[in-house]
Amino acid sequence: MSVISIRQxxxxxxxxxQPRSDTxxxxxxxxxxxxxxWRRQSARASTEEFWALRDVNLDVESGEVIGIIGKNGAGKxxxxxxxxxxxxxxxxxxxxxxxxxxxxxxxxxxxxxxxGRENIFLNGAILxxxxxxIHRKFDEIVAFAEVERFLDTPVKxxxxxxxxxxxxxxxxxxxxxxxxxxxxxxxxxxxxRKKCMGKMQSVASDGRTVLFVSHDxxxxxxxxxxxxxxDQGRVALVGPTDQVVARYLEQDSHSQAVYEAAPxxxxxxxxxxxxxxxxxxxxxxxxxxxxxxxxxxxxPHPIKGACFSFQIVDQATRPATHAWVHDESQxxxxxxxxxxxxxxxxxxxxxxxHYALNVYLSEPPGGTVFETLASICPFEVIKLEPPPLWGxxxxxxxYHEDHSWAIEDLxxxx
Amino acid sequence: xxxxxEPLVIEAGQTERHYWRDLWRFRxxxxxxxxxxxxxxxxxxxxxxxxxxxQPTITTIIFTVVFGRLAGMPAxxxxxxVLVLSGLxxxxxxxxxxxxxxxxxxxxxxxxxxxxFPRLIVPMSSIAVALVDFMIVLLLFTGVAAWFGxxxxxxxxxxxxxxxxxxxxxxxxxxxxxxLTVKYRDFKFIVPFLIQIGVFxxxxxxxxxxxxxxxxxxxxxxxxxxxxxxRWCLLDGAQVVEFSSLLSGIxxxxxxxxxGVWYFRRTERGFADII
Numbered sequence: 001m002s003v004i005s006i007r008q009x010x011x012x013x014x015x016x017x018q019p020r021s022d023t024x025x026x027x028x029x030x031x032x033x034x035x036x037x038w039r040r041q042s043a044r045a046s047t048e049e050f051w052a053l054r055d056v057n058l059d060v061e062s063g064e065v066i067g068i069i070g071k072n073g074a075g076k077x078x079x080x081x082x083x084x085x086x087x088x089x090x091x092x093x094x095x096x097x098x099x100x101x102x103x104x105x106x107x108x109x110x111x112x113x114x115x116g117r118e119n120i121f122l123n124g125a126i127l128x129x130x131x132x133x134i135h136r137k138f139d140e141i142v143a144f145a146e147v148e149r150f151l152d153t154p155v156k157x158x159x160x161x162x163x164x165x166x167x168x169x170x171x172x173x174x175x176x177x178x179x180x181x182x183x184x185x186x187x188x189x190x191x192x193r194k195k196c197m198g199k200m201q202s203v204a205s206d207g208r209t210v211l212f213v214s215h216d217x218x219x220x221x222x223x224x225x226x227x228x229x230x231d232q233g234r235v236a237l238v239g240p241t242d243q244v245v246a247r248y249l250e251q252d253s254h255s256q257a258v259y260e261a262a263p264x265x266x267x268x269x270x271x272x273x274x275x276x277x278x279x280x281x282x283x284x285x286x287x288x289x290x291x292x293x294x295x296x297x298x299x300p301h302p303i304k305g306a307c308f309s310f311q312i313v314d315q316a317t318r319p320a321t322h323a324w325v326h327d328e329s330q331x332x333x334x335x336x337x338x339x340x341x342x343x344x345x346x347x348x349x350x351x352x353x354h355y356a357l358n359v360y361l362s363e364p365p366g367g368t369v370f371e372t373l374a375s376i377c378p379f380e381v382i383k384l385e386p387p388p389l390w391g392x393x394x395x396x397x398x399y400h401e402d403h404s405w406a407i408e409d410l411x412x413x414x
Numbered sequence: 415x416x417x418x419x420e421p422l423v424i425e426a427g428q429t430e431r432h433y434w435r436d437l438w439r440f441r442x443x444x445x446x447x448x449x450x451x452x453x454x455x456x457x458x459x460x461x462x463x464x465x466x467x468x469q470p471t472i473t474t475i476i477f478t479v480v481f482g483r484l485a486g487m488p489a490x491x492x493x494x495x496v497l498v499l500s501g502l503x504x505x506x507x508x509x510x511x512x513x514x515x516x517x518x519x520x521x522x523x524x525x526x527x528x529x530x531f532p533r534l535i536v537p538m539s540s541i542a543v544a545l546v547d548f549m550i551v552l553l554l555f556t557g558v559a560a561w562f563g564x565x566x567x568x569x570x571x572x573x574x575x576x577x578x579x580x581x582x583x584x585x586x587x588x589x590x591x592x593x594l595t596v597k598y599r600d601f602k603f604i605v606p607f608l609i610q611i612g613v614f615x616x617x618x619x620x621x622x623x624x625x626x627x628x629x630x631x632x633x634x635x636x637x638x639x640x641x642x643x644x645r646w647c648l649l650d651g652a653q654v655v656e657f658s659s660l661l662s663g664i665x666x667x668x669x670x671x672x673x674g675v676w677y678f679r680r681t682e683r684g685f686a687d688i689i
Contacts, residue, residue, distance in 0.1 A: 013687070024598045085424060085530035086686045094424040108528045113454050125446035126529055 001097075003178060003209050004060040004083070009092035011053040011078050011233075052078040054233045056092070060211065062177075065204040067220040067241060068213045069248050070230035076213050079230070080104060080182055083211070098177025098209075101127055105182070107167030112156035116147055116166055119155055123170045137173045144195075145169035165192055172199045179203055180211045197223065217245055221316035242395060246315045246354050249375055257283045259376040269299040269306075269333065269370045271361060276377045283379040287400070291348045295341040297361060303333040303370075304363065308341060311358040312350065317375060319358070320350060320398045326364075349401070350381045353394030433679070437532040444535045447522075448542035451514070455543050466550040470506060474499045477619035487620045492652050493562040496555075497645070501618040503551050504644040508580045508637060509609045511544035515588025516605045519596050523689045533682045534675070537588050541581055548577070555648065569647045576643035579667060583636045586670025589678045596681070596689050617641055623653055633659035636666045 053075045060066050070076050081087045083094065084102030109126040110119050120141055124134040142148055145166040147158075155163055181200065200223060204210050214220050220227065220241065227244035229237040237244050259274040273296040279289035293310065309324030323343060325332070333339045356378040362369040383392050456462035474495055481487045482494035489497050518540035519526065519533070526533065556566065595601040613619075616637040622629060623642070632638050639660040645653040 023600045025600065027598065081686065082424065086527065088426055088683055089424065090426060092425065096422040096424065100422070102529075104528045105524075109525050111450055111454060113457050114450065118450075118453060122446055122450050125443050126525065130442060 001062050002059040003062045003097045005095050006058040007093045009056040012090040013050045015048045063207040065210040065224045067224035067227040074230040075233040100178045101174040101176035102180035103171045115152045117151045141169045141173050178209045182213045217317045267300050272296045272298045276379045278379050285381045286384045291345040293343045298338045299333050306333045307362050309360045312355050315354040349399045351397050352392040440531045444539050447539035451543045466547045481619040488624050496559050500645050500648045501641045504641045505618045507548045508584045511541045511584030514540040516591035519592045537592050567650045573647040580640050583667045586674045589674030593678045593681045633662050636663035639663035
């Protein structure tokens with residue numbers, strides 16, 4: 001049964017190309033200008049239509065956790081705003097069965113002067129809980145947020161961690177049939193993020209529906225099974241999360257096989273070129289064959305104790321392996337100029353699938369980080385050997401250990 | 415938990431249709447927002463109540479000196495400070511409610527851009543603070559009036575009617591101003607100006623019933639009959655409310671509210687996009 005069905009949804013904004021008349025004076029001046037120039041030229045504002053969403057069709061099933069990903073400006077926020085009824089669509093229709101709670105921001109409506117206790121009630125009411133419902137869950141919320149001792153302290157004295165914990169705790173104890181979550185996991189410390197993820201998973205396993213929007217591809221991958229990719233206001237792809245995420249990372253701006261950057265003209269060291277020399281060419285690397293990576297660094301000044309490292313990350317941006325070189329172990333970049341680092345992996349043990357590089361260039365730990373690049377130089381690992389019975393599967397593992405089997409025939413049962 | 419029997423439909427113009435039903439559904443939020451504003455206002459209780467008292471006290475002294483002593487305006491047997499304070503109470507109730515409601519949308523912009531609810535709740539809830547301030551000043555008035563030998567009578571029971579009228583007048587004007595402020599931020603400078611001149615245009619520091627030639631014009635100002643009403647209630651009928659004046663006042667309030675709601679509703683859909 002689909003709990004959300006979206007049909008032909010579109011949202012149009014009209015962009016006005018003129019100084020915006022946001023104060024009354026602007027408006028009046030503009031009207032006067034229009035009047036005085038009336039005969040000479042048309043001073044009318046040129047307007048441009050902009051469809052933030054266009055022809056969006058989507059069905060979300062009951063109990064499903066569905067992810068929505070896309071670049072900035074792809075229409076994710078607009079879709080969420082329409083679903084949570086903050087703004088109306090221009091065309092199209094949505095049917096929703098069940099109570100919706102949307103969490104577009106952690107701590108909406110928190111008032112800094114009010115105490116934690118007061119804010120729980122206020123925020124709960126804003127999110128759509130009744131007074132009686134908040135009373136019933138009050139203790140649970142406080143326990144989840146771990147703020148018992150500070151309940152009567154104004155939240156302006158809270159640390160940012162406490163603030164976020166309290167805010168998420170209120171929201172997490174809503175019991176909607178449909179929960180819409182935007183980017184909330186981007187906050188808080190690791191332990192709390194884990195707790196939040198757990199809470200969201202349990203919401204889903206209760207048979208409720210979660211719509212989860214995030215830039216954090218890792219979080220989307222671990223939480224959702226199905227995903228929607230939005231691109232320029234349209235649905236580019238709907239399907240199993242790993243496929244959609246792979247496509248999303250492909251269309252990422254760094255998706256060139258070779259990363260190249262023009263010198264920024266500063267005195268700081270910079271990566272000018274990164275290339276993955278895959279064994280089969282064309283960004284295809286055969287498992288078991290050598291893989292070479294090549295990094296060019298421009299450094300107008302010598303670097304003291306340079307550190308360089310890279311990660312190979314899988315399609316969910318989870319690191320599969322990490323390799324590094326330090327000036328201490330092998331001297332480099334000690335004179336002004338440029339340096340080429342070549343890393344050779346004699347036999348890749350990566351499983352089949354799509355991979356990319358994260359690259360870091362810095363001073364020794366604690367010093368300046370000169371450059372970090374994420375998800376550049378995508379390449380694919382393939383197996384040239386015959387597949388096992390179940391075929392080669394990207395989601396089976398990240399890499400294969402060298403291994404051998406010993407098989408003994410133990411006493412046969414008689 | 416029970417789910418609504420019919421599915422929720424979102425399409426262009428849909429919010430319009432269920433507006434009043436939604437407003438009723440979100441009535442608890444109305445209460446919470448009002449409660450929040452009051453809580454924050456009186457958080458530092460001493461200062462909060464202090465401010466509510468200091469302002470009318472000082473204004474009363476100044477008006478008594480300026481209108482009563484220097485200008486020598488007639489008070490009709492009522493002690494001048496009591497006359498001023500009774501008018502000032504009505505005026506301040508209106509002014510506090512007006513400045514609260516006219517700034518309410520912008521000061522709640524974080525809510526408006528993140529959560530759905532009928533936006534009318536925002537200006538409506540912001541009026542509550544004015545009512546609490548009023549209660550405090552009413553206590554002050556009771557003390558001052560008793561000191562001058564004026565004690566509560568049955569007329570007091572009619573006071574809520576005029577309190578309600580003052581709040582409605584503020585809400586009607588506030589709806590216009592707050593919706594306009596979302597788009598044109600300079601309307602927020604208009605409100606303090608309105609309040610500044612309004613205290614002189616309205617018969618706060620004097621009695622209008624001694625200047626009958628001005629009455630038809632000034633009774634277009636709804637505060638004229640509201641202040642007269644306050645004085646009738648609080649000063650044991652010392653000033654009579656002219657029926658024609660009351661009628662024109664109520665008409666103006668009704669027009670303000672009807673057009674205010676109309677304009678507010680017309681622009682409301684865009685609030686989240688432009689605020």
